Amino acid sequence: MIQNYLTRIFGSRNERLLKGYRKTVAQINALEPQMQALGDEQLAAKTPEFRQRIEAGETLDALLPEAFAVCREAARRALGMRHFDVQLVGGMVLHAGKIAEMRTGEGKTLTATLPVYLNALAGKGVHVVTVNDYLAERDAEWMGRVYRFLGMSVGTILSQQPTADKKIAYAADITYGTNNEFGFDYLRDNMEYATGDRRQRGLFYAIVDEVDSILIDEARTPLIISGQAEDHTVTYQRMNAVPPLLEEMAAEPKSGEEEPPGDYWVDRKAHQVYLSEAGHEKAERILGEMGLLPAGASLYDASNISLMHHLMAALRAHTLFLKDQQYVVQNGEVIIVDEFTGRLMPGRRWSEGLHQAVEAKEGVAIQAENQTLASITFQNYFRMYGKLAGMTGTADTEAYEFQEIYHLETVVIPTHRPMIREDRQDQVFRTAKEKFDAILADIQECYARGQPVLVGTTSIENSELLSGMLQRAKLPHQVLNAKQHAREAEIVAQAGRPKMVTIATNMAGRGTDIVLGGNVEKQIDLLRADASVPEEDKQARIEKLRNEWQSLHDQVIAAGGLHIVGTERHESRRIDNQLRGRSGRQGDPGSSRFYLSMEDPLLKIFAGDRLKAIMDRLKLPEGEPIEAGMVSRSIESAQRKVEARNFDIRKQLLEYDDVANDQRKIVYADRNALLESDDVSARVGELRQQVFTDLFREYVPADSVEEQWNLEGLENALENEWQLPVPLRRMLQENEQLTDEDLLEAVLKEAERMYRSKVDQVGADVFAGFERSILLQTIDQHWREHLSSLDYLRQGIHLRGYAQKNPKQEYKREAFEIFGLMQQRIRSDVTRILMTVRIQSAEQAAQVEETVPPPQYTKVAYTHADFDPSVVEAADADPEAIALAVQNAPRSAEPAAQQPVRRFGQKIGRNDPCPCGSGKKYKQCHGRLA
Template sequence: VDEFTGRLMPGRRWSDGLHQAVEAKEGVAVREESQTLATITIQNYFRMYEKLSGMTGTAETEETEFHDIYKLNVVVIPTNRPVRRVDKHDLVYKTRKEKYDAIMEEVERQHKRGLPVLVGTTNVEVSETLARLLKRRGLKHEVLNAKYHQREAEIVAQAGQPGSITIATNMAGRGTDIKLGPGVKKCQVCGIKSREAPFGQMVEAPDLTPQQIKELKCNEDPPCGLVIIGTERHEARRIDRQLRGRSGRQGDPGQSVFYMSLEDDLMRLFGSDRIARIMDRTGAEEGEVITHPWVTAAIGQAQKRVELQNFQARKKLLQFDDVMNKQREVIYSQRLYALEGGEELKAEAQRMIDTAVEHLVDTLLADYDDPGQWDRALIDTEFLQKFLTSIPGVTDPAVIKTRDELLRAAQKAARDAFQQKLGYLRDVEAKVGATNLGEQALSHVTLGVIDEKWKDHLYDLDQLREGIYYRAWGQKDPLVEYKQEAYEMFVGLMNDLQTTFAERWLKLQIEIGPPRGGPSQSVTGPIGGQPKKQGPMTASKPAADGLVSSGNPPPLPKPEPGFAPNPYAGVGRNDPCPCGSGKKFKKCHGAAA
């Protein structure tokens, strides 16, 4: 559960063994760590679009980040109707208990006036605490968090009814025009009326002059409309504005106020000393509230510091992802060849085989400057083992005299083997009546190798990221070190990818699946070997000795250790105990948990 939004995140797991520890504690099957198959940051994902634009009610506070990351300017559009919501100064208390007591008093007071109240919380835990306090006072209310997210639309729709009390996390109901029930709005909306316009359009025009609209105020104090109560300030002013913006929409009246204490996370970490001095200067006693423009300004400064800190963290993350982004573009361009197929894929496959051959030649000749010192028998054996390809004349010093001659001969032999494999697949097509079998097989092998190697590379990069910050102890820039090592790892990845592709493609064998109960029918390639694989088309991976793997069936997986089902799994601490005692779970069977 995301503690900030209150939403469930299916498929997400904690890292570093924490999830396995919780699974063991709860008596469910312990699963292994998840493996990343593909990753990209939101910023680089959006950068892939040629054109970018967006619309949100809270972009102004993030103007700098939009410009720095996306090179986008923020333009503020005036509201459709004048805003009549009254945003009060923050109310600050010394302790969290005093703050909660004051919130309960305000909720009860507004409830007696018959006004709807929306209480915004920063996390699920606070929403549960406030729900318990309201229950003690006998006030009927609705809680909107992860436990009741299926009823979100229904709860939000009723949040504007007279006397309703809704407790919501910061995600619930934002951007929604909460309709006010009868009797909640007690005066006209700024004298604005609708009238018909030409071509069937509806226009909104005030009957009053702009000066009269400015002078028009709600006759009630405090005003009518939806009451927003914030239990604490969020780290970002943007989310505070989203909470306030649920009231006073489309010219409706409303009011909003934030209750805070010096024990709140934001105040404790970023602003409590300065505000505590202000409270001492004003002589605030225990249980006494302080509200002053200075306090609101100090809290705003604390939020700006947090926003800047979070922005710097996102910017640093983007700098690291930019390194991977260059590599991602190369890998995905090759993957696109495999997906689209055609002549481009065949040309790319031949290029990969040529590069793999060149890499093997360089590896075998690395220690020899003089061709007379070459171990020609070893060169012939290595090419035969890796690519099932023999180089004509490699053992004769009179035929192949230099590295370039060896490379040309090896690449020509590999290209011939590549074409032979395509011809072999055409023969299989004719036998089974298939179409495009060669292109499908080439795409299948290419995609398999790319995905497998990229997945392993992402794991290696994650391991590198985890420890790279320790380089700062050696007076080195972790980002520069990460760029250098990631590049070296990527060069190794490309060499490994090309070599593995060449091996698997040149060793590919196809088995034609037999009818049920009938004998299998194998079709062998230009070079022998009948690997027994399941399915109509498989790419055999090289075995430990570098040759085609045998047809022995894979060993059965070991059974996972069983666990007895836990009858209390998923029961919350404050939920009724399933045993039927009527007690809370934490006071009954959950006491020992």
């Protein structure tokens, strides 16, 4: 109450911000005559002038009015487009590192040129992030005319682009590209083995187009670079025969009650499948008959965990992943369909064996499972930018999440002209058939009066169903879905012509406005590019096209503008608003209506019982809908529930990934320091000293008495494992005054002497390259394995909740522990390889460095063979054999799976406090695992 009262007096936060920005707009407008008076060369000369002023200490904020005025005038001359005042406000919001919510058709693409130009003056590179390659290329070419007019360079990064071209694109003042490509290039740069191979030059400032799609819809899926792991093709194929033999339960079992008949039940909210007790027994019997499960064995046996994993993947593939909804099959491949945009996502694969299970179900070739080589979430990638901004038509419903996760404020920019679209009440029908019949009748009415219609569907299946109905009714129409995205821009451009009926899956990120009467500018561009038409005839034809368009435009406005039909509500109100926003652009007339049925997934899960009760009470005849505000509010409440759940999922993903992100920063900073360092020998020396100190303390504990020392065991370990004979017992006999620190110093000196003799043999400069190569490869190898360990840890961490422990805290603690073990193994492996490999000459060292290439990260299976010093000894004169030995060098002298974990430092007593910080005794905490 008080808050509403204060808002009425002082205005909302949004209104106060806009008031401040309007003062700057007045300054920019005052400069316009001055800029118009400049010649083209004088206007372009403003760019080097601004850069000199920045070098002299002037801030970007101080330059803003002048730079915006220059950019506005350049756009008028290069594009024939002048920024409106509201676009200047949008530009200021973006420059301030906020999200600008601008309605469809308000010119977001042109708005972005203002802050992009201003921030590019700093010379650190500006990234403009779009949702697909088509928009990246289109906007770079289209808006690039403005930047090039002002003397700035523009680059575009695309998927499958050669590294050399990407480096040129990133070196440009302004770089356009997709969110995926920017993220993947960051990961690739941190897998390179030479500074010259890296693409990006830093993350200074980014503007994210369709920011809600990229930072929210796609934030549940991390970017992953992976290589192929062990092949389980036969297991997937055989396991695919099991789900059809199991029966789904009619209802979810309730606690304390007898299980309903059936073998499994599906939790569609959680997107999981669960076996019943009877289902477990039946599955075990079937797998036993198939020869996959040994007689008397259980699916819960440790040795059968992988079988359980395959079975659950097969069940999920059969029950939760449906063809033409979650995926399509094209050219013998299963391709994921983005549930938010309806786009195909070739190259993306579901993890945890799910994609292979779907491939087995569809009978296509099964591709091997992948091992994670590098990964990052969009949240953590974009939060690394020094300044981040975004623009979209629909951000206000997610403003809390933008503020909570990204610390981005959302500012709603007023429209250039008032919005007059009529948003009609939802109509709810009992069955899907009644709903689609009503939709068909609505489309027929619009077609009869010449009004264009855009029909939005949530799945390819529905779009094809509706297309079939329109064909039978002999209504011409176009279908725009993930199967035809190559033509989507042309289809959308003409969707506003009279009598045009367009069916489309979710419209997020289509990037092309629907202009009433059709997009005449595209036709004019084609005419101008047509070399067969004489230049003198082109102007007359252009005038004719404009006159024809004006006639069509007037017809469509008289018919009521573009009519939007929604075939069902999406989980997110924002996606519904995006569909509605395609109509009523820049003050045009338009209308929208959603048609729903009790069989729609959203209503069935979240609002079914309540609406069904209302329908039963009203006793409506077949085909008669409910149309009331109460119903719309009930549906909106259901959408809020889903949005809240999805926000929790994304937030939880981020909280877990923050743990990996802290570790990722350490590893990547380590790698970059190695790549940029001229001499890594000091780092190698630190690792070697730590390894031999740890080994020494295993046999001679700190603060111990001489009777507790095991010098014989230490001498044996040094000689057998490291070929490092140090007569410690004799030294102590000759001088009884020696302390443990003196003996440690003797071991370290001998290790240093042995290593120096190896380095001196080939030359320090030559050996440095070899050291760097071994360091990088060992870090990468262990980081990949660490990512897998984190994946496994995360998959089972929720079970700690049953022990009254906080799973997130447990995950953080254990992730920290295994990270420490990873660093330990890196030290040991690097030291072991460099101390053991024998190189006799500089030529051999150089050849080894060339022969050991950095591992490729596509479709490669990584294996770890036992390290055998005899192979290297026999290969002294053979660089290729040395390279092979180094490449196959394992983490230790024993296979990884059998390597015991050694505890370094002081021994912990059973009754001592556990070093993990839990507050429990060691015997009651990690002592149980030891």
